[in-house]
Amino acid sequence: MNGSASNEEEALNGNKKKFEAGEPPNMKEPPRHRPLTPLRIFRGVLCLVVILSTAFMMLVYWAPVTVLLFRLFSVHYSRKGTSILFATWLSLWPFLFEKINKTKVVFSGDRVPKKERVLLFANHRTEVDWMYLWDLAFRKGRLGYIKYILKSSLMKLPIFAWGFHILEFIPVERKWEIDESIMRKRLSTFKDPRDPLWLAVFPEGTDYTEQKCIKNQQYAAENGLPILKNVLLPKTRGFYACLEHLRSSLDAVYDVTISYKHRCPVFIDNVFGVDPSEVHMHVQRIPINEIPTSEEDAADWLVERFRLKDQLLSDFVSRGHFPCEGTEGELSTPMCLVNCFVVISLTIIFIYLTLFSSVWFKVYVAFSCAYLSFITYYGVQPPQVLGYVKAMFDAKKTS
Template identity: 30%
Template sequence: MLLSLVLHMYSMCCVLPAAVLLGTAPTYVLAWGAWRLLSAFLPSRFYQAVDDRLYCIYQSMVLFFFENYTGVQILLYGDLPKNKENIIYLANHQSTVDWIVADILAIRQNALGHVRYVLKDGLKWLPLYGCYFFQMYLVIFPEGTRYNPELTKVISASQTFAAQEGLPVLKHVLTPRIKATHVAFDSMKNYLDAIYDVTVAFEGTVDDKGQRKEAPSMAEFLCKECPKIHIHIDRIDKKDVPEEQVYMKRWLHERFEIKDKLLIEFYDSLDPERRNKFPGESVNSKLSLKKTLPSFLILSGLTAGMLMTEAGRKLYVKTWIYGTLIGCLWVSIKA
């Protein structure tokens, strides 16, 4: 009986956030759609300002669950962001939580509404959000797929590719691909201030034998199985990034060599004082509830109000159905 209760409580840790995050999706899409129509005859800057604000509200609610609800500890190292900048965010990729780590940094620069992503093609079919995510960019994971120590064939293929290209073989990251990074930089170099080269490590992902384990999934993260996230940031001025693709390819691999060395020290160091941390001083960055709780209350309150009336419930269901169908049609046309 006690075990069943514990398992039930454990599952609820994940179910509640998932229900709220998905359940408020129609509310968000309706608000965005209404503003899109209202702003059709206004200058684009007015649409963009409110669109960014709406997006910020939703992402703040996401962070309410992934930071305040889970109680995860965020430890920052390196070039800590101070001012809002136009940046490309390059990071190692190991978990479905990685895009939220980008939000974790963005909210600390008051830039959450401006974050955009390069995502896997399949995510454009995500109900309601797919067509919206399909337009997003700037956060880039050059490895192209997640590093999972259990997928030995993927790691072996990546290391073989590096060797064939005459590049150093990497241990804790996959060999980066250049295409998305080069296209993004070339398209946006006139507006960029810098590139943030970000290395992320989830504490507690080493087993009793010292072997690296798979990083926590979203569900595991929401069940409070990740006590600390270590985030190392290198700020690179855009003038220090080579523009030609052939030189940028080598530069990008060198950046991942640096990541690999950081992660080797984090996971493999024989010195217990150096293990489970990056070099240098860390800053324990706690996110205030004032940054996230209002967004949670606004979106959940509006959704609850809609579901209390028959007309609201019908609109809610129709938004799920027709919003998903229209979104899929839109990305089919754009693909």
């Protein structure tokens, strides 16, 4: 134990000296796995145009139906309709990653069931980790039901912010005194066990960098916490708030550890297909009754999970893989092609109706854009009118 602590302290001091001298703690990042050729640039731009145009048309034509009209009668069926429609569109991303870019996605660990309500937490290596969780959700039939806790600045992205809002992602400022009330309000709407749910959390609160790691290690050393090399210490309050509100309706918690070969990608790498060569995801399923109920014990439990996650990532670096690989198969190419054909065909029809058909379609699109902008900017969802009317009628009947 003393030798291990001494080694950790030496590594921390060495990293600190390099950081203060302006040197990187580790080796330089390797070059891209695939060269950025003109063909890849053309293909990437084409894919991005397809994704943006299909997103826009699917949102403006379907969102008022599933999010406004359906929700007036039933929140449950509104969520179901929205999830089915947008799972079809979201399937374009795994298709891009695995079939067009030829990125190998390897799953290991536990083979998780398909129909569970879960809280999922993962390490945050780069800005696109959350997108690769779609590859797992797609295989489990939960692509339209995955929801993220994400930084509020992403709610300002054109078009995508509309989608984030109607899919009920939870925006946060990463300041607990501001986020607590917002999170608790949003989480209280996810308690219905009839609604499928994959709620994804990144407890580190930010993506990993060497500089952040050094500062995190210094904080850990000063406060008697584990000194981690491959992840940052988790922020526990948001995770516990999710557990506290949803525990009674959850089946399990999924601990997902993500690592990359050849190097960690950024968004533009995904678009052009130059990196990564492989994405490895290790999934561990923890039954909800095995997680402590008190906030202090749950916080300690989460820190310990990240210590184990750090060790798992160190083993990955030395071995080149996670244990128990091959828990999920490859995506079905015919299914991906069918989904892609459906989305693109609908988009072509919607574009034709908007530009060349009745003026009422232009009015509808204008109304839809205004409606989506309004509800996203003010963070509101329409009420379930039928439920209120029924409750009032039942109250009068009993009185």
